[in-house]
Amino acid sequence: MILKFLGGVRTVTGSCFYIECNNLKLLVECGMFQGEVAEEINKARFEFSPEEIDYIFITHAHLDHSGMLPKIVKEGFKGRVITTSATKDLLEILLYDSAHIQESDAEWLTRKAQRAGKPPVIPLYTTEDVMDVMPLIDVRNYGEVFHIGNSIKYRFLDAGHILGSGTLELWFQDSSKEKKVVFSGDIGKKGNPIVKDPLSPKEADFIVMESTYGNRLHKSLKESTNELIDGIKTTIKKGGNVYLPSFAVGRTQDILYILNNLVREKRLYNINVYLDSPLAQEATKVYLSHPECFDEEAEKLFSTQDYSNSIKLHFVESAQGSISLNKIKSGIIVIAGSGMCEGGRIRHHLKHNLWRPECSIIFVGFQAKGTLGRKIIDGAKMVHILGEEIAVKASIYTINGFSAHADQAELIEWLSFFKNSPEVFIVHGEEDVSIAFSNIVNERFGFKTYVPEKGEMFIL
Numbered sequence: 001m002i003l004k005f006l007g008g009v010r011t012v013t014g015s016c017f018y019i020e021c022n023n024l025k026l027l028v029e030c031g032m033f034q035g036e037v038a039e040e041i042n043k044a045r046f047e048f049s050p051e052e053i054d055y056i057f058i059t060h061a062h063l064d065h066s067g068m069l070p071k072i073v074k075e076g077f078k079g080r081v082i083t084t085s086a087t088k089d090l091l092e093i094l095l096y097d098s099a100h101i102q103e104s105d106a107e108w109l110t111r112k113a114q115r116a117g118k119p120p121v122i123p124l125y126t127t128e129d130v131m132d133v134m135p136l137i138d139v140r141n142y143g144e145v146f147h148i149g150n151s152i153k154y155r156f157l158d159a160g161h162i163l164g165s166g167t168l169e170l171w172f173q174d175s176s177k178e179k180k181v182v183f184s185g186d187i188g189k190k191g192n193p194i195v196k197d198p199l200s201p202k203e204a205d206f207i208v209m210e211s212t213y214g215n216r217l218h219k220s221l222k223e224s225t226n227e228l229i230d231g232i233k234t235t236i237k238k239g240g241n242v243y244l245p246s247f248a249v250g251r252t253q254d255i256l257y258i259l260n261n262l263v264r265e266k267r268l269y270n271i272n273v274y275l276d277s278p279l280a281q282e283a284t285k286v287y288l289s290h291p292e293c294f295d296e297e298a299e300k301l302f303s304t305q306d307y308s309n310s311i312k313l314h315f316v317e318s319a320q321g322s323i324s325l326n327k328i329k330s331g332i333i334v335i336a337g338s339g340m341c342e343g344g345r346i347r348h349h350l351k352h353n354l355w356r357p358e359c360s361i362i363f364v365g366f367q368a369k370g371t372l373g374r375k376i377i378d379g380a381k382m383v384h385i386l387g388e389e390i391a392v393k394a395s396i397y398t399i400n401g402f403s404a405h406a407d408q409a410e411l412i413e414w415l416s417f418f419k420n421s422p423e424v425f426i427v428h429g430e431e432d433v434s435i436a437f438s439n440i441v442n443e444r445f446g447f448k449t450y451v452p453e454k455g456e457m458f459i460l
């Protein structure tokens with residue numbers, strides 16, 4: 001088998017692994033690059049012919065693993081995309097949302113280009129391209145082994161990261177011997193709300209493993225929950241509102257679940273919560289339609305939902321509804337995207353409330369360098385939002401324990417279940433983090449480790 005690392009190496013985004021094996025060409029992940037030079041890389045030609053790829057495996061719906069599917073289909077891919085049922089449903093909303101963003105960005109840039117006498121800007125892909133992706137997706141249950149011809153077998157295990165997320169086990173024939181490679185996907189945190197805990201395979205010859213938090217330990221969920229309650233109560237007492245920038249898929253549902261639990265446990269009164277993100281609303285509906293992915297606790301809670309004993313949740317649909325939230329000056333929680341405040345409705349809430357000392361902004365997700373969210377948590381006194389200078393006077397909370405990713409200790413625990421000595425390729429982490437984690441794995445287990453470069457190829 002030939003394994004080539006095309007993305008998601010020495011960085012966290014753009015996951016894409018190319019495989020040639022027994023006359024088949026496969027991809028594991030077809031992810032989008034995000035961040036500073038992402039646009040260039042996403043626009044570049046694929047390093048293979050899309051029409052020659054037979055199968056694409058997707059471990060979960062996050063765009064850094066799936067966001068290039070419409071582009072590969074647009075450029076000639078005619079094979080099958082294989083993933084779990086919940087991932088397919090999440091892909092449908094995330095890919096359409098991504099296409100809308102591509103289209104409106106291109107429209108805006110085209111107007112600008114035309115004024116400068118330049119040609120129009122073509123979007124990376126369009127909603128029509130997403131329409132062409134959906135019929136190509138085949139869904140598979142966790143735990144069941146499936147075959148591609150007589151030479152390749154595969155199975156998804158629950159990765160416990162977001163709804164539908166999987167770890168992919170792939171068996172292939174090498175001369176007369178069967179070998180196995182495991183793609184970890186993004187590994188979830190144990191005890192995460194809603195989804196089950198991650199499962200670790202028991203053996204492999206090779207592992208391609210994520211290392212997002214390979215250098216860090218998270219605070220416990222309990223500690224983080226206490227910080228969240230403290231932030232909310234202090235703000236409400238001061239007469240302000242809480243604004244919570246959140247990723248639409250995963251984090252938002254976790255936070256809603258945690259808030260509901262707090263009301264049930266009588267640690268929080270049944271506060272008004274406004275979910276001001278159409279994408280997050282769609283994602284929440286997908287979550288509710290996949291109870292097979294819930295852990296026991298969530299299953300119990302959802303089956304005995306007592307609405308007198310939960311948060312008062314309001315879905316804000318229209319932009320007008322979002323704007324009119326500005327009239328409510330105190331006592332509410334507003335959850336809006338985007339998670340790093342780079343776009344979406346959160347920006348206008350920040351414009352109207354970041355300068356109010358009685359309000360709070362509670363960050364519950366990773367804030368990448370260069371984003372508005374990062375500037376605020378790094379202590380900027382003044383920020384630029386929607387064409388205005390806004391003073392940062394609100395209280396800023398950064399709560400890290402709600403991450404959907406395993407921390408260093410949990411990644412090591414995940415590896416400790418392997419009974420043999422696999423070779424491990426460390427991917428999906430900032431370069432220094434992946435290298436540090438690679439050394440730890442090597443020292444701790446004696447496994448041979450590699451931190452591949454983009455474009456590097458291995459024969460397994």
Ligand SMILES: [Zn+2]
Pocket residue numbers: 060062161186
């Ligand atoms: Zn992910």
Ligand SMILES: [Zn+2]
Pocket residue numbers: 012062064065186428
């Ligand atoms: Zn990821």
